[in-house]
Amino acid sequence: MSKLKVLCWSELSEPKAVYPEGINGAVCAGLTELSEVECRLADINMPEQGLSEENLGWADVLTWWGHARHGDVEQVYVDRVVKHVKERGMGFVPLHSAHHSKPFKALMGTSCDLGGWREDDMPEYITVKAPDHPIAEGVTDFVIPKTEMYAEPFDVPEPDCVIFEGRWDLGEWFRSGCTFTKGKGRIFYFRPGHETLPIFFQAEVKRIVANAVEWAGNRR
Numbered sequence: 001m002s003k004l005k006v007l008c009w010s011e012l013s014e015p016k017a018v019y020p021e022g023i024n025g026a027v028c029a030g031l032t033e034l035s036e037v038e039c040r041l042a043d044i045n046m047p048e049q050g051l052s053e054e055n056l057g058w059a060d061v062l063t064w065w066g067h068a069r070h071g072d073v074e075q076v077y078v079d080r081v082v083k084h085v086k087e088r089g090m091g092f093v094p095l096h097s098a099h100h101s102k103p104f105k106a107l108m109g110t111s112c113d114l115g116g117w118r119e120d121d122m123p124e125y126i127t128v129k130a131p132d133h134p135i136a137e138g139v140t141d142f143v144i145p146k147t148e149m150y151a152e153p154f155d156v157p158e159p160d161c162v163i164f165e166g167r168w169d170l171g172e173w174f175r176s177g178c179t180f181t182k183g184k185g186r187i188f189y190f191r192p193g194h195e196t197l198p199i200f201f202q203a204e205v206k207r208i209v210a211n212a213v214e215w216a217g218n219r220r
Helices: 022-034 053-058 075-088 096-100 102-108 203-216
Strands: 004-010 037-043 061-065 091-095 116-128 142-151 161-167 173-182 185-190
Touching: 004 022, 004 053, 004 203, 022 037, 022 061, 022 203, 037 053, 053 075, 061 075, 061 096, 061 203, 075 091, 075 102, 075 185, 091 096, 091 102, 091 203, 096 102, 096 185, 102 173, 102 185, 116 173, 142 173, 185 203
Parallel strands: 004 037, 004 061, 061 091, 091 185
Antiparallel strands: 116 142, 116 161, 161 173, 173 185
């Protein structure tokens, strides 16, 4: 079987002091460490914002990290992503603040708004709610020592499966990892990944992203 092809996309607003190669570079490094994949890096500053038909047609899965430049992504490229997910079955793995990315909102058909958020570097306690799901393979309950808080309600359609739930010391909770199916495409939204903290280097996070890419690419 050929290697899974993964297009790792970022808007590159993440600080280089934390992610010298970008979050897309960190995701790619984790994937190649743990999975049989071929990665290609893409970002908003490339021609066609890294979302050319050649790039998207090559990809079995698209991972997406964005935060401050959602509005800068042009609609023509959003439409391309949605078409490749729904019609061709390209997997889509939006990470952290990509809940407000244009492609994710277009695929969900909702506002994707949060009930609240707090940037205070408190720990998130993640519980595995669906241990038999392929994305949870090799993962048990764990803690992200410092992160940004997201609170319910999360305005998305009812997920196919809630795999991970996050909680904070002040009582907030969030569906921190959930799956959706849109047309032929599999989607996994994963909440952790605040850009000022090295979350994508944490072992459990790397394992979840690797599992998610394999699942979204129909290898699990």
